[in-house]
Amino acid sequence: MMVISQNFAEFAKFTSNFQGIPNGCHSISLENTGGYSLSGNCNNTCSWAIPSMDNNSKDILSLKIPFLNLFAGDEISLFKLDEQVTPLATITAKTQFVPSFNLPAKTGAYLSVARGNCLRNDTALIARFEIIPVCEKEITQAPRKNTVVSSPNFPDSYPLGVDCNWNISTMGSKSNLHLITFNHLNVSQNHTLTISRVLKGSQTTVNITLGEKNSSLPSDLLVLTPNHVKFYAPFNNIFTVGNGFQLSVTALDCGELYTRESGKIETPSNSSFCVWIIKVPPTSSDSVNIVIFTLTPNEFGENSSIEIHDGGSIRDRPFTNLSGSDIWSRTNELLIVYHPTSDNTEKITVNYKTFSCEPNMQCDNKICMHPEWVCDGFNDCGDYSDEKNCNETRPTPRPTEHPEIQTNGGYLVAIGLGVPAAFILGVCLTFLAFKLKNRSTEVNYAPFPIIEE
Known part of the structure; x- marks a missing residue:
């Protein structure tokens, strides 16, 4: 260490303290x-x-x-x-x-x-x-294109102190609408994901905060463009962070959010990708509200241009049978996707209404029990309460089985391999005839493909 002093008078002086620095400290x-x-x-x-x-x-x-x-x-x-x-x-x-x-x-x-x-x-x-670079991005989409927005480091945990902003707009859109789907969401308490210009009555901004007590994914959102997505995770000494979020943002030709108790939706003749969300009031006192809907025409081919999801998200499974009238949902939400091909532009009308399930019509888990679920041999409610007090004793499926949802809420049941083939065939034919007599023929629809940019 060297100290140099200059311009001192004859009797001037100064004092200082010095301390050695430990090596590598x-x-x-x-x-x-x-x-x-x-x-x-x-x-x-x-x-x-x-x-x-x-x-x-x-x-x-x-x-x-x-x-x-x-x-x-x-x-x-x-x-x-x-x-x-x-x-x-x-x-x-x-x-x-x-x-x-x-x-x-x-x-x-x-x-x-x-x-x-x-x-x-x-x-x-x-x-x-x-x-x-700063966590900030301007995104401009073409209609029917999809953009993925995710938190920093996703799928690993995001940093503390992160403050990210995405401004998303659409180029050449007729509706200036986006559909936002939550693919993943694991945000700690006091850390917020904010989405602006959401179609929800007079409310234009939605703050989404998920902590340890709530791990379910929200329903899809219809938002006006340009919209703003903000993710903010301030510093704290608890050091609780999640692995963040991932959103799919898709530009639409048309769409609307329906919150009325009943209504009618008609497919337009000049749009190629539309999404409508029906969200009726969830409950009324002790009752549970669901949606009942009918399509016109009510017969569709394999290349149908409409798909209806049993829930408020494109993640939810689509109905596999759209024929007949008064099709019942499982919740108070439906999501309708209209994506006609060049050779299939038929006009489709969806009429819907709210139906209130009283307590005596509910499963033990508060799901509205559809009439055809009762004693049909399938665990339609999810807690076997629709099979209580039935005359015929039926085997309880193993908890590890995950059967697929059918239009009427029915499930597929596996038949044991130890029964002779002839007997199995006879049982299957009898069962099939019974089901065809009581239920409409099912039409399978492929899940709507996300259009990548």
Whole structure:
């Protein structure tokens, strides 16, 4: 160390204190990427400084700690290197999980490590940083095209301090509408995913926060363009983060959200991709509301241009039989997809109404029990309550079986292999004749393919 003094008067003097720096204890990074490791230095406080790279930059300083080995009494403190040296997070030997951290590159970061009693040859931590672009994107879609939006690092856990913004618009759309489908959502409490311009009465912004108590995926959303998607995960000392979200955003030619108790939907003659969502009131006192609908015409070929999902999302299974009248849903929501081919542009009308299931018509799990479910030999309710008090004793399916949903809510049952073939054939023919007599012929529809950009 060398000290140089200049311009002192004859009797002037100054005092100062100096302290030696333990070897490998303090470090400063002056590049756009770098790392820091700390070994030993017991009973000392060491530091790592990452100063501002550019005061006008919107870039992000991404900090990760891939290796951590702290003893009792060790403590790591992370600060934003602004004028106030704002504290952001504290890590101790009791910390079980350390996420990555995002900070503004224009402020920089400061890491302080206070070491207690330890081994002189141990490695306490290894940390790395890099400067990455700001989490912000402008997306312009063509009609009928699909864009996937996901949180940083997805499917791995997202960083703390993340503040992402996506502005999504459509080029040449007739309706300026988007369909947003949630493919995955695992967002910790106090971390929010906000979607603006949602078609839901007068409400134009939806804040979606999922914590430990709610892990189900929301229904699909119809939103006006341009719309704004924002994901915000502020710093906290709990270090609870999920692995984030993934959304599919599809531009539509037409669509609408129906919240009235009854209504009629007619397919347009000049649109090639439309989505309508029917969402009637969910309950009324002790009753459970569902949707009953009828299509005109009510007979469709294999290349039908309409598909109706039994629920409020394209994730939900489509009805496999759309013939007949008064088709019952399982919930208070339906999602209708209209995607005609060049040789199939027939006009289709959907008439719907709300039906209230009173308590005496409900399954034990509060699902509305369809009349044809009662004692039909299938676990239509999902909890076997539709097969209670039946005259015929029927075998209980194994819990591991996952039968497919049919239009009327029926399920497929496997027949044991130990029965002779002739007897099996006879049983099958008799069963088939009975079912054909009581149920409409089913038409299978392939799930609607997501159109990739």
